Amino acid sequence: MPRSAAKAKPTAKSRTGTKSGTTRSSGSKGLALITGASRGIGAELAKQFARGGYDLVLVARNAGQLLDLAALINEEHGRWATTVAADLGEPGAVQKLRRQLQEEGIEVDVLVNNAGLLDNGDFTDISLSDHLQLIELNIAALTALTHQFLGPMRQRGSGRILNVASLASFQPVPQLAVYAASKAYVLSLTEALSEELKGTGVTITALCPGFVRTGMTTGGTDGGDLHLPSVLMLSPEFVAQEGYKACMKGETIHVPGLGGRLVAGITELQPRAVRRVTSGLLGRMLLKK
């Protein structure tokens, strides 16, 4: 199904919280804003940050799933969590989110850019509007969020950003052409900013997992429909644990798992033309619909 046909609308427009006002939990380490927190890797990242002592702002389109997660975080981890149902692919959504948080006096100490879309298949079989929707979310919204929240972090002299990139960031991937290109952008932006941010007290990390068992790869949600052997998949819990640790250490690039690190290492050593041929083979063998 083309993603546009299955596109969910935010089910609530305004911010809703598990606790009223901005009273935060005592002993909080800070506040982490996590996009794409309603399911998959984002929901697991939210649990990791809660375990690590962070209060949370959870953002995605599905208000119900966000509220369920916020309640669970509140009950199981004793942390304050609030939700914002927003379609980050809509023009002005990021600016609106920033204004909402400013009005409530909420400062973001950690920004986790996790929300993302994937379409697989021949480039021309995927509609132009789906390609553009992916670019809006994976590239434009991530850039806008980084721009909106990085400035205040620099002024305060502290903060962390975790960008969820992919193993696909390291090479072009036929059948995932626009997705892989969007993730190459995320990795490149992260590396450039990590150098700009040296000595500022702010760190930025690109998390680059291989295939992860979520709706994105199992066809359960909009966009992706990869149907890969389970043995090739990482669990979202493991990826989130690795992402949290890498973000806390301020690593610039983190590839979870030995297999992923081997693939990334070998890819980096290959001349560009060889890399293209290998990823062409992979695309035809594993990803062709």
Ligand SMILES: NC(=O)c1ccc[n+]([C@@H]2O[C@H](COP(=O)([O-])OP(=O)(O)OC[C@H]3O[C@@H](n4cnc5c(N)ncnc54)[C@H](OP(=O)(O)O)[C@@H]3O)[C@@H](O)[C@H]2O)c1
């Ligand atoms: N799964 C993998 O194999 C894999 C591998 C490497 C990297 N990644 C990256 O990991 C991140 C999370 O992916 P996942 O595997 O956890 O996928 P997922 O289960 O499909 O989750 C995607 C998340 O993004 C949110 N989202 C989608 N469109 C949105 C929009 N327009 N505005 C706001 N939120 C939106 C979804 O929530 P709503 O539908 O409620 O909005 C959901 O919470 C993505 O950036 C992905 O590219 C995934």
